[in-house]
Amino acid sequence: MLQIHFALQIHHEHLNLPLLHPFTLGNGSSRNHTAITLLTLKDHAGNVAYGEAAMPPYLSETHETASHFLQKVMVNKLLEFGEAVELQHYLNQIDQDNTATKAAIDMAWHSLKAQQENCSLSELMGSVLLNPKASTFTIGIAKPQLIEQKLSEGLAFGFQRIKAKLGGNNDKEMIDTIRQHCSLPLFVDVNQGWKDKEAALDMIYYLQEKQVLFVEQPFAKTDFRAQDWLVQRSPLPIFADEACQSIQDLETLKNLYHGVNVKLMKCGGLHTALELQTKAKQYGLQTMIGCMTETSCATFAACSIAPLFDFVDLDGPWILANQPFERPVINNGIIEISNLDKK
Ligand code: MG
Secondary structure, rough: OOOOOOOOEEEEEEEEEEEEEEEEOOOOOEEEEEEEEEEEEEEOOEEEEEEEEEOHHOOOOOHHHHHHHHHHHHHHHHOOOHHHHOOOOOOHHHOOHHHHHHHHHHHHHHHHHHHHHHOOOOHOOOOOOOOOOOOOEEEEEHHHHHHHHHHHHHHHHOOEEEEEOOOOOEEEEHHHHHHHHHHOOEEEOOOOOOOOOOHHHHHHHHHHHHEEEEEEOOOOOOOOOHHHHHHOOOOOOOEEEOOOOHHHHHHHHHOOOOOEEEEHHOOOOOOHHHHHHHHHHOOEEEEEEEEOOHHHHHHHHHHOOOOOOOEEEEOHHHOOOOOOOOOEEOOOOEEEEEOOOOO
């Protein structure tokens, strides 16, 4: 395995990127901007690799915590690691939290390694020969006019699968409006927004009538009792998102859900995402690779392992109004990104 030699330069900058539309979720949050920390690694040969920490409020990371964590990272330590697991151990020794900042380091490290080994990131991650899958495009909670606008934008981008955010006070209106205009595969994400298990089950039967394919994170992530009740009755598969960040979480919830949404920002990067994917499969769980509102940088990293997952939800660059990188191309609903190009 190639070792990284000579000094590395590391640089980071904090950005607040505007969203295309206000993004409203079933947990009651609504945002116009998203906080990103962009990391750059440069080696002695002139290879430049980027990493990104995208920090949604529920993960409790901020520009300040990212700076604080990065100050503790000894850059020349990164030179010592031949394997990603060594990097992960080092980062976890610094701090158990800060998963998005760890993900930024992990993806930049992998990207630099691919350049040094003169291969693509997908080749490095071992997914290059697998068939990629179409990504969903997410529509946040909104009124019908904005739902229609977001849907038409998503279709114009080239997406062929839709994910609707539910958990507000207009769940049926969200679904009915989307179904009036398209019959594409449809998924829903409640973001912990449902409180009543009987009402949740009624809604899931309604969603089944509307050809919805699965439901993500219906209840608060700690409400194991309601989730256990629902998973035994639901006619649709239920995926964990907020409830599943680590291998330990997976152990806890393996019998409470049918699948898990794995995100680089939640678990700390590509290495742990692959561990989660492998473990989830061993438990017979379906797998999805998802994203935060994040740039093409994180999408580039996630796409390098996306073919290993059953479902792909990597629409971050299309939720942002502006970002430092070019948006990937979408072909037949599939995100195509073999290089990360800065604007
Ligand atoms: Mg989700």
